[in-house]
Amino acid sequence: MGRRLITQKRGKGGPVWTATTRGAAVSSYADYYATEGRTIGGEVVELINDPARSAVIARIVLDNGVQEDIIAAEGIHVGQRVQQGDEAGTEIGNIKTLMNCPEGCPVFNIEKNPGDGGNLVRSSGMYALILTKEKDIVYVKMPSGNIVQLRPESRATIGVVGAGGRKDKPFVKAGKGYWAMRARHKKYPIVRAIAKNALNHPFGGANHHPGKSKSTSRNAPPGRKVGDIASSRTGRRKKN
Numbered sequence: 001m002g003r004r005l006i007t008q009k010r011g012k013g014g015p016v017w018t019a020t021t022r023g024a025a026v027s028s029y030a031d032y033y034a035t036e037g038r039t040i041g042g043e044v045v046e047l048i049n050d051p052a053r054s055a056v057i058a059r060i061v062l063d064n065g066v067q068e069d070i071i072a073a074e075g076i077h078v079g080q081r082v083q084q085g086d087e088a089g090t091e092i093g094n095i096k097t098l099m100n101c102p103e104g105c106p107v108f109n110i111e112k113n114p115g116d117g118g119n120l121v122r123s124s125g126m127y128a129l130i131l132t133k134e135k136d137i138v139y140v141k142m143p144s145g146n147i148v149q150l151r152p153e154s155r156a157t158i159g160v161v162g163a164g165g166r167k168d169k170p171f172v173k174a175g176k177g178y179w180a181m182r183a184r185h186k187k188y189p190i191v192r193a194i195a196k197n198a199l200n201h202p203f204g205g206a207n208h209h210p211g212k213s214k215s216t217s218r219n220a221p222p223g224r225k226v227g228d229i230a231s232s233r234t235g236r237r238k239k240n
Contacts, residue, residue: 023052025069027109028063028117029155030084039085040064044078044093054124056162058093069111070095071122073159092159098130098138100150105130107156108213110140114153125164128156 011117025048042062048069050057058072060082076082076093084095090102101107106127109118121128121143131139137149171177174189181188218230228234 003133016167024048024050025057025059027053027069027071027122027232029109029111030066030068030069031115038085039082039083041083043069044076044080044082047072047076053122054163054166055122056124070118070157073108073123073157073161074162074164076162084150090158095155096158097152098140098150098154098156099133101130101156101158103132105158106160107140107158108148110156111154112150114151114155118155118157119209122161124166125196127160138240 040063042060045061046059048057048059056072057069058076059067059069061067062084073093080093082095083089083091084092086097086100088094088096090096090105096099098107098110106129108121108127110120110128111118112120126143128143129141131141131147133139133152137154138152138154139147140150141147171180178188193201193203198205214234215228215231216225
């Protein structure tokens, strides 16, 4: 019997792939103005490289002495003053509730539920757009293109997640790509099915012939009718 296909191995893993122990800091909004009920300022005192995430962490000390570590926005620097609260400006790096952000404003590190500290749109170079606002709902367009409905009291940071040029640097050699994929438990490298042996994949075999077709007959029973149903063609389209 042949080995399982790579698609059947997806999701297999265990605690060895947990990356939380390598994190430099826990990113979360502080609960200061939920109790004080006012806008407060702070200063960026340090930018921290976190090996457990693709973004950069900004350490902020607020005017009331509270320290918080949040996802850094593209363009902020050490010594910059930021504001947090409903009356904060729309400058990059400020934190506001969604109902107080203007429509079309790019935001990131959005709270899914008010007070959870932020858990949406946190990868480097990512941002979401505020589309429209109603009385109890704010419609936000995510980086994937999906439009989600969020509570107006949820907080978010204005701007784009920092380190957006991370993917511009090439891996240069295969070893760098290997360790990058291994850290995220990616199935890498991926061998083409047609290049495998016959026992490893239905498409494999000598002379690299296509082997078994991906297409399924329209008259097949329900248990077999999966994949491409009665497709006229499959695979790459040939260049003329």
